[in-house]
Each structure stands twice: as C-alpha cells, then as structure tokens.
Amino acid sequence: MSAKDGVQAQTRILFHALRKIGIPTIFFINKIDQNGIDLSTVYQDIKEKLSAEIVIKQKVELHPNMRVMNFTESEQWDMVIEGNDYLLE
Secondary structure (H helix, E strand, O other), X not given: OEOOOOOOHHHHHHHHHHHHOOOOOOOOOEOOOOOOOOHHHHHHHHHHHOOOOOOOOOOOOXXXXXXXXXXXXXXXXXXXXXXXXXXXX
C-alpha cells in the first residue's frame, strides 16, 4: 500500500476477500519517505476503511541528523550530484 495514496478500492476488495476465507493479512506501506506523508493519517485510513484491529510492527522515525528535502530547485540538485562524476556527465 502506498502511504501517498492510502487505502484504494482494490486494497479493500482484496482485504475483505482474504478476511472472508480466514487468511491473516500483512500490509507493507511504501513511499513513507515522500514529502507530506503523515503515517498517523495512513494508519487512521486503514482503521476506518479496513479494520480497527491493526498492529504496527515498526516505528518509523527520521534519524536526528536527517531531514526530508524537496529537490525541485536546481541548486538542490547541484548539492546531490556534487562529487559524483557519473551524475555530472
């Protein structure tokens, strides 16, 4: 499941089919590093649209020295490719 898109129609269909036949379900949430992602909102979406009975198995935090950046400005891209000869070509 995409953290950006949340619970989609096909996710609901598949989840309810698996529940109906008694198969335990594990969700993996990807794209958690994109700008604007609030995992508490994603968890709430799952609780409201699928099941309130969820268990979160991993706590996701940014490292204290790490920050999420939006690389839309060319100066920021210069910072990323600096020192990488392959990207500079």
